[in-house]
Structures are given as structure tokens and as C-alpha cells.
Amino acid sequence: MKNGLFFSTGGIHIATLFGMRIGLKDKIQQVDYCGGISAGAFVSALCATYNVEELEDIVLKHSQDTLLQNRHKYFNTLVSALCNESILDDNNLKKLIHKLLDGRELQKDLFIGVTNEDTMEYEVKYFEKGKVHPSMPAFVHGSMSMPLFLPGVKYEEKTLTDGGMFHSLPVEAIDQCIQKLILANEKEFTITILSAKRFDAKMKPMQAKHFMVPHKAIRMLYSHGYTTMHNDHIILNKTISNAEEHGLGIHLNFFSIPDEKILFYDKHVKMRDYGSVGKDTVTALVTLGKQIVHNALYNKLKF
Secondary structure (H helix, E strand, O other): OEEEEEEOOOHHHHHHHHHHHHHOOOOOOOOOEEEEEOHHHHHHHHHOOOOHHHHHHHHHHOOOOOOOEEOOOOOHHHHHHHHOOOOEEOHHHHHHHHHHHOOOEOOOEEEEEEEEOOOOEEEEEEEOOOOEOOOHHHHHHHHOOOOOOOOOEEEOOEEEEOHHHOOOOOHHHHHHHHHHHHHOOOOEEEEEEEEOOOOOOOOOOOOOOOOOOOHHHHHHHHHHHHHHHHHHHHHHHHHHHHHHHOOOEEEEEEEEOOHHHHHHHHHHOOHHHHHHOOHHHHHHHHHHHHHHHHHHHHOOOOO
């Protein structure tokens, strides 16, 4: 049986997704495929490159890093909107991605979902295990680049931007993975999805989290994620049905962050602080991820 581990978009909950993966280390020891979108792209790339113990060390070592920062000391949003390509500077994030991924041989097959900003089309980039892929850090960085807040990533003739513009879950990556397994005449595939949202999560009332960005624009940005989550659920069900029609049995495990935890951290962590939330918050989020997995396994929940 082959095993696939896939990660949703996440924002600040990238640390929670890391915690969920760490919490599953005894349950899922052998992973053959990894895939992710946006924040999940970074998590999946690290999971495809490092073992779980190394992953935990990386998270703790960089928990105090400042990965995103304002471009200007005063009136940052207004001045950046007029003079820069994005509100926040992500050079430190770029450096970390390249530091951790450059020259590293993949231990697992990897799928990264990105948006081609020039054509506004969604793409899945496949990276084969056992090889070093010089382009991988650029695709991971591009998938994390939220429009308006972060600049896109130039790669060859493309501008890569947030994969979360089209999907919340890497459902197209899962489909590509399944097609490979069908061609290889595999009979069983376990899909484990670690997600920042439940399939049926509903958006709660919220206030704008970034100075000078209109409240309605922020709500549209957030609501888009809930809409894509609903659509991804439909796509995933069709993908699984197609796999089973072709003789590939699917075992699906779905772990997600409770709504009240999403609401709590959305309320207490400002968007401008996403790149430097501090060691205490990172540790709390990693612990939350471990608890989510532990509670689900303890109660024998399988979604």
C-alpha cells in the first residue's frame, strides 16, 4: 500500500500543520508522496526532504525568526501600495526556503500547487524523489506568495503566486498522484490530509486585520478560502470515485483544526505579525497540531 500526505493552505497555521505531521510520526512512518498549497507547500516540501525528527528541530530553531516585515517604518500599507509591488517584504522567508531546500535530494515524490499570475491558471509542479531539483524552492516560495501582501516569484518567464487562489486543498495533486498509481497497477492508496479548515466550516464575523486594507476586501479574501474548500470537497469525492472505478482502493484520513481555534488565533494575531509571531505562539500552535491528531486517533475518528 502506498501512502500520501497532503497539506492545505494555512497562513499562520503553518505551525499547526507542522504539529499535526509531527503528531502522526508513529501512525504514518512510511510516506511515498507529499503535496501542498500555499503554506502547505512549504510544509510538504520539508516533509519530502527531511525526517520527522529533523522537521521538529527546524520548526523550533526558526520559531523566533522574522520572516515577513513592513517595507516602511511609517504608513507602510499606504506607501507600499503606491511605491512597491506588495505590502510586506518576504526576503527573509525566501532566504529560509532556499537555506532549507537548495541542493537537497527529495526523499519522497512531491507535488506543489501554484498560480501562474500571467495566465491566471493553476498548475501542479511534480518533483521526482531521489533527485535534486533547483527549481523547487522557487515553486514553494511562489505558492506561498499571497497577492497584495507578498510579491510573486519570477521563475523563467513565469510569475508564480499563491496556489490558494484556486484551491484550499491540493486536490489536483492528489488526482495526479492517483493517476500515477493507476498506471502502476497499484491496488490501495492511503490519503492523509492535514487541513486548516473543516470541509463544512463556515466563515465567522470578523474585522479587518491590516491597516488601510478595506474591510470588505479582507472579508472577500477570507471567504474565498471557504468557497474553494467546498469546491475541493466535491472534486476530492469525484477523484476518489474515479480511482475506485479503476480498481484503486482509497483510504482517506482527514485531520482539521477546530473552528474555535481558527477564530481565536485570527482574532489575536494581526496579519502584519504573521511572519514573526514569536516562539511562544509557534510552540502553542505546534502543540495544538499534536493535540488535534492525538484526540482524533484516541477517539478513533476517521473522516
